[in-house]
Amino acid sequence: MNLLSHQFRKDCFRLRVPIALWFLLVLLRAALITPGLAEPGEDAALQAVYRIFTTLVPFLQNILLLVMVPILIHEEPLVGTTAFWFTRPIDARLLLKGKILFIAVIFILAPLLTEIGILAVHGASATQLALAGPEILLEDLKYFSYVVVLAALTMTFARYALLGVCIFIGYSLVAIAASLLHLYFDMSSFLRVTQSPSLGDSRYVASTLALIAFAVTILTYQYLRRDTRGAWFGAGGAILVVFLIGYFWPWDFMPHRNHLRQAEIDTSAVTVTVSIDPRSRYISDVYRLRSNEELKKSIFGRLEISGLPPGYVAEPGEVQASLKLSDGTVITHRGHEYSNYVRKWDANVVQHALSGAKILNPAKENATSVTLLSVKDDLFGKYSTVPGRYEAEVEFVLKSYDAVGSLQVKPKARYDRGTEHAVITQVLKHTGAATVLLRESKVSLFLAGDRHSDEPSFNPFGQPILYVLRNSERAEALLPEKDIGPGFEFLDLFQKRLLTVPLALRYSALTNRGQTLTELNDMWFADAEIVRIEAKEVGRFRKSVKIDDFVMRAQ
Amino acid sequence: MSNAIETIGLGKSFGKNAAVCGLNLAVPEGAVFAFLGPNGAGKTTTIKMLMNIIRPSEGTASVLGVPSTQLGAKDFLQIGYISENQEIPEWMTVGRLIHYCKAFYPNWDDAFCDRLLKQYQLPLDRPLKSLSRGMKMKATLVSSLVYRPRLLVLDEPFSGLDVLVRDEFVRGVLELSEQERWTVFISSHDIDEVERLADWVGIMKEGELQLCEQVSSLQARFRKVEAVLPSEGGDPGQVPESWLLVDRAGHRLSFVETQYSNGNTEQDLQRRIPGCEQIVVNPMSLREIFLALARTYRL
Numbered sequence: 001m002n003l004l005s006h007q008f009r010k011d012c013f014r015l016r017v018p019i020a021l022w023f024l025l026v027l028l029r030a031a032l033i034t035p036g037l038a039e040p041g042e043d044a045a046l047q048a049v050y051r052i053f054t055t056l057v058p059f060l061q062n063i064l065l066l067v068m069v070p071i072l073i074h075e076e077p078l079v080g081t082t083a084f085w086f087t088r089p090i091d092a093r094l095l096l097k098g099k100i101l102f103i104a105v106i107f108i109l110a111p112l113l114t115e116i117g118i119l120a121v122h123g124a125s126a127t128q129l130a131l132a133g134p135e136i137l138l139e140d141l142k143y144f145s146y147v148v149v150l151a152a153l154t155m156t157f158a159r160y161a162l163l164g165v166c167i168f169i170g171y172s173l174v175a176i177a178a179s180l181l182h183l184y185f186d187m188s189s190f191l192r193v194t195q196s197p198s199l200g201d202s203r204y205v206a207s208t209l210a211l212i213a214f215a216v217t218i219l220t221y222q223y224l225r226r227d228t229r230g231a232w233f234g235a236g237g238a239i240l241v242v243f244l245i246g247y248f249w250p251w252d253f254m255p256h257r258n259h260l261r262q263a264e265i266d267t268s269a270v271t272v273t274v275s276i277d278p279r280s281r282y283i284s285d286v287y288r289l290r291s292n293e294e295l296k297k298s299i300f301g302r303l304e305i306s307g308l309p310p311g312y313v314a315e316p317g318e319v320q321a322s323l324k325l326s327d328g329t330v331i332t333h334r335g336h337e338y339s340n341y342v343r344k345w346d347a348n349v350v351q352h353a354l355s356g357a358k359i360l361n362p363a364k365e366n367a368t369s370v371t372l373l374s375v376k377d378d379l380f381g382k383y384s385t386v387p388g389r390y391e392a393e394v395e396f397v398l399k400s401y402d403a404v405g406s407l408q409v410k411p412k413a414r415y416d417r418g419t420e421h422a423v424i425t426q427v428l429k430h431t432g433a434a435t436v437l438l439r440e441s442k443v444s445l446f447l448a449g450d451r452h453s454d455e456p457s458f459n460p461f462g463q464p465i466l467y468v469l470r471n472s473e474r475a476e477a478l479l480p481e482k483d484i485g486p487g488f489e490f491l492d493l494f495q496k497r498l499l500t501v502p503l504a505l506r507y508s509a510l511t512n513r514g515q516t517l518t519e520l521n522d523m524w525f526a527d528a529e530i531v532r533i534e535a536k537e538v539g540r541f542r543k544s545v546k547i548d549d550f551v552m553r554a555q
Numbered sequence: 556m557s558n559a560i561e562t563i564g565l566g567k568s569f570g571k572n573a574a575v576c577g578l579n580l581a582v583p584e585g586a587v588f589a590f591l592g593p594n595g596a597g598k599t600t601t602i603k604m605l606m607n608i609i610r611p612s613e614g615t616a617s618v619l620g621v622p623s624t625q626l627g628a629k630d631f632l633q634i635g636y637i638s639e640n641q642e643i644p645e646w647m648t649v650g651r652l653i654h655y656c657k658a659f660y661p662n663w664d665d666a667f668c669d670r671l672l673k674q675y676q677l678p679l680d681r682p683l684k685s686l687s688r689g690m691k692m693k694a695t696l697v698s699s700l701v702y703r704p705r706l707l708v709l710d711e712p713f714s715g716l717d718v719l720v721r722d723e724f725v726r727g728v729l730e731l732s733e734q735e736r737w738t739v740f741i742s743s744h745d746i747d748e749v750e751r752l753a754d755w756v757g758i759m760k761e762g763e764l765q766l767c768e769q770v771s772s773l774q775a776r777f778r779k780v781e782a783v784l785p786s787e788g789g790d791p792g793q794v795p796e797s798w799l800l801v802d803r804a805g806h807r808l809s810f811v812e813t814q815y816s817n818g819n820t821e822q823d824l825q826r827r828i829p830g831c832e833q834i835v836v837n838p839m840s841l842r843e844i845f846l847a848l849a850r851t852y853r854l
Contacts, residue, residue, distance in 0.1 A: 006658045014646060075644070081608045084643050087636035087708075089659045091628040 003091075007098035011072055012106075018068045019106060025064065029057045030114045033441075033498055047425065047502075054500065065107060066147060070160045072102060073151035079228045080155040096223040103144065112136050115497065122498060123419045124443050131447040132497065138447075139496070142208045145215030152222045153231055183289060197452045201254040204453035207246035214238035255449065264539055265398070269307040270314070272394060272543040274372065277302070281554040286374060295377035299552050302369045303394065303545070311353060313346045314396040316370045317540070321392035323373055323550060325383055333373045345466055345535075346401075347479070353401040353533050357470050357477040360509065360517040370394070373552065380552060390550030395542050399535045401466075406529040409436065409469070415532055419443035422532065425502070432520050433508040436530060438467065441500040464535040469507040473527040476518050480505040505530075557620070559584045559706050559738035560605060564614035566762075567600050574600040576762040578614065582740055582755065584705075587732055589753030590742040592852070596759040598742040599638075602710045605740075606636055619706055632660060635699035637692070638710035643683055649694050650679035660702035668701040674727070689720035696724070700731060707732065709741040725751060746849045750842050760852050770841060777844045778815040779837045782808050785830030792827065799851050811839070811847045 012019060032054050076085045076095050085095065112133065119132050150167070154160040218238065222231045275281075280302035288295070305314050316337045323331040347362030372392065375383075407413040407424055414423040419442055426437040444450040470477040509520040518524065560582035567575045575597040582588045592598050603609045605618050607626035616623040621630050647655065653672075657663045672679070675693040683691055692712060699707070709728070713721050729752055732739045743749050749756075757767040784806045794801050797814035808828075812820045821834050839847070 003658060006655075010655055013651075014644075077642075081603055082638070082640050082642045084641060086608050087606050087631055087634065087641075088656065089628040089631040094628075 003094055004097055004101065007090075007094060008101050008105075011075060011098060011102050014075060015068055015071060018064060018071070022061070022064055022068065022106065023110065025057055025061045026111050026114050028053070029061065030118055032057060033118055033500060044426070051502070061111075062143075065143075066164075067157075069103070069107075069144070069147045070151040070154070070157050072099060073148065074155070074157060074160070077155050078152050078222045078226050092223045092226075096220060103148070107144065108137070108140060111140070118498060119419070119443055122421065122441065122443055123416070125418070128419065128443060128445055128448050131445055132443075135445055135447045135497065138205070138208055138212075141212045141215075145211050149215050149218050149235055152219050153228055153235065196252065198254045199249075199252040201446070201453045202252045203246050203249040205254065206249045206251075207242050210245050211238070211242045214242065265309060265312070267308075267398070267541040267543075270541070270543065271306050272396075272545055273304050274390075274545055274547055275302040275304050278554050280369070283553065296374055297377060297380045297552075298371050299373045299375070300369055301372045301554075305396075308398075311349060311400050311402070312538075313349045313399050313401065313535075314541075315399060316394050317397050318395040319370055319372070319392055320394075321373055321390065323375075323388045323390050323552075325386055325388040329379070329383065331373065331375050331379060331383075331388075333371070333375070335371045335374065337370050345479070349401045350466065350468065350479070350533060351477070353403045354468060354470055354477050354531060355403070355472075357472065357475045359468075359477045359479060361478055361511075363479065375552065384553040385551060387549040387551050390545070390547040392545040393542055394545060395540055397537055398539050398541060399537050401533050401535055403531050404534050406470075406531045407438075409434075409525055409528045409530055413530075424530070429520075429525070432510040432516060433506060434469070434520065434525070436467070436469075436505045436507070437502065438505060438530075439500060439502045440465070441498065443497060444499050445497060466533040466535070467503075467505050468531045468533060469505075469528060470531045471524055471528045474518070474524070477531075478507040478509060478517075480507055557584055558582055558617075559586070560588075560616070560618055560740060562601075562605075562614060562616040565601070565604060565611055565616050566613040567597075567604055567609065568612045573762050575604070578764055580757060580764060580767060582738060584738050585736050586755045587729075587739040587752050588741065588755040588757060589749035590740060590757050590759065591746060591749065591848075592742075592744060592759030594744050595761075596744075597762040598744075598759055599640075599710055600762075601759070602638070602708060602740075602742060606634075606708065628659075632662070632702065633705040635702075635704035635707040636710075637695050637699050637708070637712050639712065639714040640710075641695070643691065643695055645684035645691075646682060648680055648682050649677050649686075652683060652694060652698055653679075656698045663702050665701075667703070668697065671697045671701060671727075675723075689716045689724075692716060692720070692724065696727070703735055703737075705737060707737050707739045709739065711743055712741065713743060713745060728752065746845045747842075750845050756845075756848075758848060758852055765852055766848070770844075773844050774839065774841065776813060776815050777839045777847070778812045778820060779839050779843065780810055780812050780820055780824070781833075781835045781837075782824060782828075782831050783833040784808050784828060785832070790828075791824075795823075799847055812836070 032050065076090070077083045115136055116129055116132055120129060124132065150164055151160055154163055214234075215238075218231050218234050221234065222228070225231075282300050284298045284300065286296035286298050303316060308314060319333070319335050319337065321333045323333075325331070345363065347359050351357065351359050372390070405415045405417065407415050407422065409424070409427055411424055411426055414421065420440075421442070422438055422440045424436055424438050426435075428435040428437070446453060466479070468477050468479055507520075509517040511517065558581045560580065562578050562580040565575060565578040565580070566573060578597075578601060580601075590598050590601070600609070604611045605616055605623050607623050610624060618626060619630065619633055626634075644652065644655075649672075653668060657665075657668075675690075675697060677690065677694055677697065678686075683694060686694065696712075707728070712724065716724065728739060728741075731737065732752075739752070741749055741752060754770050755768070756770060756773065758765045784803070786806070791801075791808065794810070795814075797812060799811040799813055801810040802808070808831075815836070820836055824831055824834055
């Protein structure tokens with residue numbers, strides 16, 4: 001009889017109930033995110049149940065895993081002197097292989113194949129599927145590494161649980177201490193020196209691989225030597241090394257995905273000036289974290305960009321500026337506009353993408369308001385009305401707005417392109433307004449470049465997708481109000497690679513003063529559709545801005 | 556005759572506390588060795604070192620010719636080990652335990668197993684956790700005997716067992732060890748339990764071996780001596796180390812002579828206490844010897 005299979009079957013029998021539950025959860029999770037079942041349609045109650053389950057099921061899976069792994073390892077404990085197998089002809093290597101086989105088949109392979117199957121159903125390409133495997137392995141094994149090592153270094157479930165809680169509390173305290181240190185010392189320059197996003201990804205991959213390698217080494221060592229003290233020392237050293245790799249790994253081997261090259265379209269005709277409209281300029285005190293920080297003021301102004309090809313928009317990024325004053329004083333500034341996080345859509349460019357339909361409710365704020373300068377209070381007091389020569393080098397991210405598809409304004413209308421899907425679940429009509437409940441899903445693979453390692457899977461404030469309500473017959477369109485909808489709180493926190501986000505899009509034809517922009521009735525809706533517009537980054541370009549008589553306190 | 560177990564200067568310390576110190580022990584093959592001592596004497600620590608459960612701090616030990624620190628899976632094919640504090644997989648039924656263990660032993664004897672299961676009246680379909688302590692010990696015993704180990708190590712196997720179960724257990728081990736010529740190494744703090752079993756005895760106290768001898772040799776040199784002392788001058792003074800349990804009640808003196816050789820004790824007594832009369836020297840049963848040792852070493 002093959003002893004490995006004998007051992008494996010024994011463990012399966014021991015854990016038969018949790019295994020059944022585990023597979024039930026794996027299948028339930030698959031069912032919940034498989035198209036069709038994932039769309040409970042207009043039934044709001046069913047949608048609520050669905051949302052609860054999509055969060056609950058992965059949570060339960062994690063809890064189950066936290067319980068099953070120690071039971072599996074503690075079946076033949078590696079710590080203590082009373083284990084049954086110590087004095088039986090049971091080879092430690094055989095046990096190790098048996099446990100690895102169990103973990104591989106039950107915990108890794110089954111969910112891996114299921115998830116890859118789901119991704120395939122969602123339209124993932126062969127390349128995406130090929131990258132999904134290593135990504136799932138990388139992230140699952142990372143989680144496993146902690147659990148398995150902790151189980152291998154404890155004798156009973158109670159000790160495992162207690163130690164797990166202690167480690168969690170200890171980790172939290174360290175994190176709190178680190179965040180407190182951040183308040184007084186700028187650790188970022190120490191920890192992530194000149195880190196680019198791809199270097200961050202490289203460090204994440206390298207530290208995760210190191211973590212997995214250390215976990216395998218400690219596990220093997222503990223099985224072969226049963227030297228718990230040595231294994232604990234090893235684990236402590238491993239945590240330190242993984243930490244150091246995570247922050248100081250030098251080799252940037254991941255592709256530079258978001259390092260956009262120079263824009264391929266000709267931007268030589270693009271001109272950038274600072275608006276001379278005094279209403280576009282404002283001055284603000286800079287927030288201080290600590291009372292001993294210097295008082296500063298920021299001077300904001302609007303950039304006016306012209307010469308962009310139709311359908312394109314330029315969003316300011318990095319600003320490097322200087323103000324040379326007549327007495328030789330030079331005030332310098334370097335800042336970054338985080339337009340990606342608070343995305344503003346340029347109504348004119350959106351209108352262009354809509355093939356001429358007029359946007360009835362364009363947003364008032366302008367995307368090109370930037371910090372022109374930040375200056376210490378004493379200098380501001382001295383020079384605020386003194387003219388000087390302002391020079392700035394501004395880097396812009398060039399984006400194009402494209403209408404990629406449309407959906408009828410009715411439940412079950414859907415948009416499908418590759419791994420991106422959207423479906424309308426409800427349309428609620430109000431007097432002069434309508435709310436469209438829509439659910440989006442997309443595949444988001446870290447290794448495929450869909451997100452960075454430290455980036456959330458879903459940024460509710462910076463989605464590069466806009467749903468515009470358009471009536472082509474009337475050539476009218478409405479932008480959704482700034483409402484991220486109920487989706488945020490229902491995000492599937494455990495599902496990173498296949499994200500389903502419900503959105504509530506409210507379109508109003510009424511102004512704040514009660515003025516009607518258009519008659520939003522059934523006739524209007526008969527010819528209406530939801531147009532999906534996507535903003536795509538196509539490159540970067542830099543422009544210089546010069547003002548000879550720049551005065552900080554504009555009149 | 557080769558030794559099934561042999562230790563040279565074996566020791567184990569936990570921090571500054573020496574649990575076992577300089578242990579020199581030889582257990583001949585085929586012997587039933589009673590390893591006695593009070594609680595905390597270092598018996599279990601010694602056994603754990605012998606079974607390669609813990610590593611010695613000093614000295615060496617060999618078990619069936621293999622250095623104890625190198626005892627591996629294949630060596631345990633010839634060793635049966637039962638301990639009061641061994642954790643058995645209690646979720647298993649008796650039948651599943653037998654089935655699980657069987658796969659690891661090529662020389663598993665099914666007929667022998669069936670016979671023992673029947674003899675001990677073990678219910679195959681009941682989980683071990685639902686069985687009494689005695690039944691669990693019997694199940695462990697069956698799983699440790701049916702592959703006919705050359706060496707059977709029993710660490711305090713009688714703790715918590717009632718008298719009937721103890722008796723059954725002892726009889727079972729005794730019969731089998733005689734039939735199969737196994738070496739049995741049994742530790743206990745309860746001398747009554749091993750009295751019937753042992754043909755060798757070792758006594759531990761505070762981590763050191765106080766005595767290690769064949770029982771027949773013990774019986775040859777142990778005698779119960781009683782005498783009537785003279786009415787005057789009957790004080791024996793400093794008694795020799797070989798006298799144990801010296802008791803003087805009125806004119807009567809009694810003690811256990813541990814170095815008896817024919818006629819020597821009587822002459823020695825006459826020399827020490829002139830006028831001593833009615834000297835009676837009686838051989839001692841194994842139980843009496845054990846009891847004398849137990850009282851002396853506070854077992």
